[in-house]
Amino acid sequence: MLPKLPTVTDQKNKTQSPQKSRSRILAKTNTLSIEVLEMLGVADRAQIIALSETLEVQYGTHAKWTENTVQRYFNFPATKPIVARLFGKIIGFIIGVPLENFAQEFWAKGDSNLHQHNTAYTYTFVVGQKYRGKGYAATLKTVYLNQMKKLGYDYVSGHVLDGVARQFSKTAVVIRKYKNWQSTGKTFEYYRRPLN
Numbered sequence: 199m200l201p202k203l204p205t206v207t208d209q210k211n212k213t214q215s216p217q218k219s220r221s222r223i224l225a226k227t228n229t230l231s232i233e234v235l236e237m238l239g240v241a242d243r244a245q246i247i248a249l250s251e252t253l254e255v256q257y258g259t260h261a262k263w264t265e266n267t268v269q270r271y272f273n274f275p276a277t278k279p280i281v282a283r284l285f286g287k288i289i290g291f292i293i294g295v296p297l298e299n300f301a302q303e304f305w306a307k308g309d310s311n312l313h314q315h316n317t318a319y320t321y322t323f324v325v326g327q328k329y330r331g332k333g334y335a336a337t338l339k340t341v342y343l344n345q346m347k348k349l350g351y352d353y354v355s356g357h358v359l360d361g362v363a364r365q366f367s368k369t370a371v372v373i374r375k376y377k378n379w380q381s382t383g384k385t386f387e388y389y390r391r392p393l394n
């Protein structure tokens with residue numbers, strides 16, 4: 199989480215957002231759907247910003263999302279924003295970004311997979327407070343991992359709080375730990391997880 203994506207290559211974000219999002223459903227039950235958000239609409243944008251407030255609470259004010267952050271990261275097809283919708287309302291999201299987008303970042307330079315075009319960096323994984331511990335996050339993550347594999351990636355990577363990667367149900371390797379990551383005052387670890 200939190201590193202800055204340097205460039206927005208897609209011009210569409212400079213135009214006005216539509217009222218309604220455009221998305222493609224990847225998985226669905228009667229109540230829950232997991233979707234790739236190809237174009238973010240106005241109402242969903244407000245919901246994404248509201249959900250991201252949890253990041254500010256947890257990691258400090260500079261972790262807060264702005265309109266600009268949303269534009270950078272909900273920027274399909276350059277990024278792969280995947281959302282969970284419960285009864286039509288977005289309750290969580292996770293975003294895959296090609297690792298090469300972070301080529302200028304010191305931590306990415308330390309990843310031997312940089313420039314192999316085989317890694318989706320996981321930028322932010324958020325589920326609304328009252329929807330946690332109910333399996334929605336696990337479902338969202340499973341569909342995300344499957345989708346990244348389908349897109350041809352061999353690995354996902356990401357920064358998580360110290361100790362979180364070893365709790366994943368499938369093996370992840372911790373490549374490095376960072377004290378006071380992005381001035382959060384917390385130690386984060388950078389993990390890599392094979393998609394097999």
Ligand SMILES: CC(C)(COP(=O)(O)OP(=O)(O)OC[C@H]1O[C@@H](n2cnc3c(N)ncnc32)[C@H](O)[C@@H]1OP(=O)(O)O)[C@@H](O)C(=O)NCCC(=O)NCCS
Pocket residue numbers: 199252253256321322323324325326329330331332333334335336339356357358359362365366367368
């Ligand atoms: C992270 C979050 C989405 C997990 O939601 P939850 O309902 O508590 O989910 P669970 O604890 O049941 O975990 C579901 C899966 O996600 C994994 N997970 C937990 N935190 C994770 C993270 N930061 N990155 C990737 N996976 C994570 C769990 O290990 C579990 O994986 P598994 O299916 O491989 O076993 C939720 O706690 C949240 O929104 N937190 C605030 C935002 C945040 O700090 N996000 C992480 C940094 S961006």
